[in-house]
Amino acid sequence: xxxxxxxxxxxxxxxxxxxxxxxxxxxxxxxxxxxxxxxxxxxxxxxxxxxxxxxxxxxxxxxxxxxxxxxxxxxxxxxxxxxxxxxxxxxxxxxxxxxxxxxxxxxxxxxxxxxxxxxxxxxxxxxxxxxxxxxxxxxxxxxxxxxxxxxxxxxxxxxxxxxxxxxxxxxxxxxxxxxxxxxxxxxxxxxxxxxxxxxxxxxxxxxxxxxxxxxxxxxxxxxxxxxxxxxxxxxxxxxxxxxxxxxxxxxxxxxxxxxxxxxxxxxxxxxxxxxxxxxxxxxxxxxxxx
Amino acid sequence: xxxxxxxxxxxxxxxxxxxxxxxxxxxxxxxxxxxxxxxxxxxxxxxxxxxxxxxxxxxxxxxxxxxxxxxxxxxxxxxxxxxxxxxxxxxxxxxxxxxxxxxxxxxxxxxxxxxxxxxxxxxxxxxxxxxxxxxxxxxxxxxxxxxxxxxxxxxxxxxxxxxxxxxxxxxxxxxxxxxxxxxxxxxxxxxxxxxxxxxxxxxxxxxxxxxxxxxxxxxxxxxxxxxxxxxxxxxxxxxxxxxxxxxxxxxxxxxxxxxxxxxxxxxxxxxxxxxxxxxxxxxxxxxxxxxxxxxxxxxxxxxxxxxxxxxxxxxxxxxxxxxxxxxxxxxx
Numbered sequence: 001x002x003x004x005x006x007x008x009x010x011x012x013x014x015x016x017x018x019x020x021x022x023x024x025x026x027x028x029x030x031x032x033x034x035x036x037x038x039x040x041x042x043x044x045x046x047x048x049x050x051x052x053x054x055x056x057x058x059x060x061x062x063x064x065x066x067x068x069x070x071x072x073x074x075x076x077x078x079x080x081x082x083x084x085x086x087x088x089x090x091x092x093x094x095x096x097x098x099x100x101x102x103x104x105x106x107x108x109x110x111x112x113x114x115x116x117x118x119x120x121x122x123x124x125x126x127x128x129x130x131x132x133x134x135x136x137x138x139x140x141x142x143x144x145x146x147x148x149x150x151x152x153x154x155x156x157x158x159x160x161x162x163x164x165x166x167x168x169x170x171x172x173x174x175x176x177x178x179x180x181x182x183x184x185x186x187x188x189x190x191x192x193x194x195x196x197x198x199x200x201x202x203x204x205x206x207x208x209x210x211x212x213x214x215x216x217x218x219x220x221x222x223x224x225x226x227x228x229x230x231x232x233x234x235x236x237x238x239x240x241x242x243x244x245x246x247x248x249x250x251x252x253x254x255x256x257x258x259x260x261x262x263x264x265x266x267x268x269x270x271x272x273x274x275x276x277x278x279x280x281x282x283x284x285x286x287x288x289x290x
Numbered sequence: 291x292x293x294x295x296x297x298x299x300x301x302x303x304x305x306x307x308x309x310x311x312x313x314x315x316x317x318x319x320x321x322x323x324x325x326x327x328x329x330x331x332x333x334x335x336x337x338x339x340x341x342x343x344x345x346x347x348x349x350x351x352x353x354x355x356x357x358x359x360x361x362x363x364x365x366x367x368x369x370x371x372x373x374x375x376x377x378x379x380x381x382x383x384x385x386x387x388x389x390x391x392x393x394x395x396x397x398x399x400x401x402x403x404x405x406x407x408x409x410x411x412x413x414x415x416x417x418x419x420x421x422x423x424x425x426x427x428x429x430x431x432x433x434x435x436x437x438x439x440x441x442x443x444x445x446x447x448x449x450x451x452x453x454x455x456x457x458x459x460x461x462x463x464x465x466x467x468x469x470x471x472x473x474x475x476x477x478x479x480x481x482x483x484x485x486x487x488x489x490x491x492x493x494x495x496x497x498x499x500x501x502x503x504x505x506x507x508x509x510x511x512x513x514x515x516x517x518x519x520x521x522x523x524x525x526x527x528x529x530x531x532x533x534x535x536x537x538x539x540x541x542x543x544x545x546x547x548x549x550x551x552x553x554x555x556x557x558x559x560x561x562x563x564x565x566x567x568x569x570x571x572x573x574x575x576x577x578x579x580x581x582x583x584x585x586x587x588x589x590x591x592x593x594x595x596x597x598x599x600x601x602x603x604x605x606x607x608x609x610x611x612x613x614x615x616x617x618x619x620x621x622x
Contacts, residue, residue, distance in 0.1 A: 141339035161332040194317035241438040285506035
């Protein structure tokens, strides 16, 4: 096909050479890009396995001359760093946020899509308006509200304000539009309750949308730094990103330690990414948001 | 999360569906009441509040009197906070610096990001089907990584003696800068070196996102268009500029708006990697808001800066919509 429509006919062999060269160049560029993307990861993983004495060598080494697990040992045995506690904090906040967001977004999205009621357009306009406000603009009142509610310095303070996600509602509403209303009517004729229709008819069909929203809520909450930074003050209640900056401020020049801590914080996400890469990337392409 | 672009780009469909029966009202209002109450309380109320707070000299350390502690020791000062932005004070000077730096960062990030992601998307798309997913997965990896971990690891990569970057620059025989993140005198073409360093690390983390969007958009272009171009005798270069690029216009608008908005809101590298330094060369609005509100407890002043950030976000979005909206009605 390609050769058939090549605009300026060349002799067969030179055309093939040209294409071969193009292919080679293509992969050289793609591989160079991949190396630049991966090298920071590789470098910090390698650094975390270097002994402290090797870190301060000038010029620096790329591969560790002596592999050492000392940095990880130091972190795991540091009584001021109960790692399991921080993993648990991050996991608790993230899982709660994901589950609640999926529920409220799909329920509200379904109602906004398939029901006609007084005030619908006004309420939906409020949701759209909220989408236009960056968190950074409203973080001060957000903090003051949490102070009034005595939710400051509590993991619930990280969960409750995020229980309803305007973007999630918007996304779910878009998706539910593709589900035929006839099906809902059929459910009604069969005697299903309104909530039963949502729970048993609508939800099971929303797999891709729920997966996309769930993955992104997970990523956003797990990696979030600014919100926990203003809410959490007690060391034991820190989430992983807060732990990492604190640890960095304590051991700033000990790169073996800070890099090992960074690896430990990144690891769960990277492992999840290796397994769910396809869904994650597809979800971005589908929803187009971060 | 700023998703300004999305609601603006999609039309709201007119009401469809049926009117409510009485028993359905219970379900609809029963479900929506708590959901909308939470949204109003935690998302809409703060917006109104910040627009009130910016007219007060408010600090949470002072117990004011009246509604929400506004009044008494936290007095109403009208446009005082906004006037202070032009004052000859150090805090005002730092604010103005952060304003300029925020715009500089956003304006530099967008073209660099596009110059990398758009050609790279075309390259990935023209690679073999089996390798496509592989490259895409690698390029997307930094996006899912914690921004804090990225800031800490790039802080180390930029280390003048022990860092990887200077090691690489020396290896290819060039003279690296003495200090990437701490030398206030290192300025290239009016851009401080520390700012360049943050841009490098930010683009490294962020480019995979736009790449994936562009790849998806490229896959959405029907082959007939390209085939038709080939029949007409277009080479790959012409095909890209005259067929692919115009068809990518809606995606382009989306990507530009999203990239600009998120770069106006960047906080982590400026806080963790450079801490605004050296000499406030990487001080940006979000960091300025955070410092004033939560370190110096000057929340009224910080609220006024938040309003400036909000207006900046709004202005950038409107400008891009004006420039990039497709009037040709080209759809596929």
